[in-house]
Amino acid sequence: MTTRSRLPFYFGVAILITVGIVLAVLRHVEMGVPWLAGEQRPVWMVEARIDFLAQGEPVLVSLNIPRDPPGFRILSEQAASPGYGFSIIEDAGTRRAEWTVRDATGQQTLYFTAQMVPDQSPLRQREGADPQPDDVFWEEPEATAVQEVLQQAAAKSSTPESMTRELIKLLQSEDPDQNTSLLLADSDRIQLLTRMLNHAGIPARITDGLKLEDARRRQSLRPFLQIHNGEKWLTFNPQTGGQGLPEDVLLWREDSISLIDLNGGTNSQVSFSMLRQTVPSMQLAQDESSSKGLGLLSLYQLPIEEQSMFRMLMLLPLGALVVAFMRIVIGVKTSGTFMPVLIAVAFVQTSLLPGLIAFVSVVAIGLLLRGYLSSLNLLLVSRISALIMLVIFITTGIAIVGYQMGFSTGMTVTFFPMVILAWTIERMSILWEEEGPREVLTQGTGSLFVATCAFLAMSAPLAGHLTFNFPELHLVIFALVLLLGQYTGYKLSELRRFEPMKAYDK
Structure with a gap:
């Protein structure tokens, strides 16, 4: 009498265990469903306040707002603007919040609030052609000075990243040479650095980041430097040359040329306030369950009863x-x-x-x-x-x-x-x-x-x-x-x- 092999049975059991564990891990990674009940996650409430003086005519206010900021995920966005029409416009990879009103006079204040949660998942690659360096023109004697400084940095570098670090060191030197002193005489350091990198064939741009500190008010954006190394944008601190974005910095403006555009008013100012809160991880997962793949198989899609x-x-x-x-x-x-x-x-x-x-x-x-x-x-x-x-x-x-x-x-x-x-x-x-x-x-x-x-x-x-x-x-x-x-x-x-x-x- 032959004994039936149990190998297919154990193989099927192994498949069941593997599929169950893999799907659970995917649900945890993709939807953020926590393994433990009662787990809390930090959530940042960031508010942008716009103050300007209206001139008694139609007003159009356009504020750049984040789009897929590195290290964060946007949960919700809302505006407080009594009497104003509000909409979010997406164009050519940029997002802008727009307020409009037929007539306004005197001091005006508008608010835009975004709820952000830290998220270290890989960034989605944005479609489009690789960026090209901007054309930069210099007049003498700056042109000669730029060429000399770039040659010094190139001699100690082999990649766009190392070239950027060497340039930052030269421009931040406590004892700059004549060429560097000439270039810094009438130029802002980060503006000069961006122009020099573009002149060297390295696409570079200035981005604005917001340092997140709990219960802070009237904060301003801080400039950061970004270069494209042929694959992705890299962020540098223009003061220290450190590569990478700190975890407590939210990149507010990346692709946009301007932070705010105002028609029908003057003296516009933008300030930021922020507040750190803790929210149950399960609540965040439920809010996003309908927008994720495995969310369609979630029991939270059923009626409460x-x-x-x-x-x-x-x-x-x-x-x-x-x-x-x-x-x-x-x-x-x-x-x-x-x-x-x-x-x-x-x-x-x-x-x-x-x-x-x-x-x-x-x-x-x-x-x-x-x-x-x-x-x-x-x-x-x-x-x-x-x-x-x-x-x-x-x-x-x-x-x-x-x-x-x-x-x-x-x-x-x-x-x-x-x-x-x-x-x-x-x-x-x-x-x-x-x-x-x-x-x-x-x-x-x-x-x-x-x-x-x-x-x-x-x-x-x-x-x-x-x-x-x-x-x-x-x-x-x-x-x-x-x-x-x-x-x-x-x-x-x-x-x-x-x-x-x-x-x-x-």
Whole structure:
């Protein structure tokens, strides 16, 4: 007789576990669903304030706003501008907030607020041709000085990045030479640096960044230098030459030529205020679930009423795993195969101690009444139907008594599955007649013990969080149950049979 190979079975189990874990990791990475319940994430509220003097004519205000800022993700944007029309315009890779009004006079104040969350995911590459360096013209003697300084920097560099760092060192030197001093006499350092890099064939531009500090007001943007190395834009600190953008800096203006454009007014000023808040990570994931790929498979897409139902149903596989382990590996005897899971679900609703008291009370009273029904010699169908009615009467009575005594948990006794309770009473009654009260006590105690273990596993906050927010992990639970089905070794409760062997060895 040939033995069927189990290799395909173990291969299928491995696939289930791998798919479940991979999908859960993707959901965590793509949607930001946290692994732990209650995890908090920082959120920055950044407000731009625009002040200007209107001149009694139509006004158009255009403010550059961020688009995919490095290290951050935009959650929401809104404007506070009474009497003004507002819209966000996207054109040629830039985003601008525009306010318009037919007539305005005197001092005006407009607000734009953006909610940002730190995000270190890779930036999306923007479409379009590689940038080209701007044409720059110099007059003598600056042209000769620029050529000399660029030659000095080129002699110590081999890449656009190293060329940029060397130029910054030369322009920031405490003891500059004649050429550098000539160039800095009538020029701003970062403007001069940008022009020199473009003259050297390296695309360069000035960007504005905002240093994020909690509860700061009236802050200004700080200039940063960006160069294109042929693959992507790199950010440099024009003062220190440090490469890379600090984590506490938000790039507000990148592609746009101007920060603010104003028609119909004068004396425009832009200042920034910011506030750091903490928001549950789960809330952020829910807000973005509809816009992400795996979000379509999220239970948060269901109506609230159905979500509450599935939140409980998603715990059942975990309870089934606990019952399978306790019966197959530990060897605990229970009344019915998966009745402990249903009792554990009821415990989740009633809490453990009231649930235990209610369950024992219902079963005990039901066994007494079942003894009377057996004396009537009823048919099985009639006896079970009568038991179901009696169970309903008993639970109703317990609920009323509990309510009159001031115990709100008495009302939740109705979460117990009535039919399962009736069959449990019937089964225990037959077991009492065939095996005696000891076996009834063994199986009843085992059922309550397994139900309690399942309740402890199902009521854990982490279990509820993972089973509902990562439904693909049920594939892993399914695979573990299949593996338990292949277990043919001794149950732990059976090892006591080998106790006499210890005395024999001695």
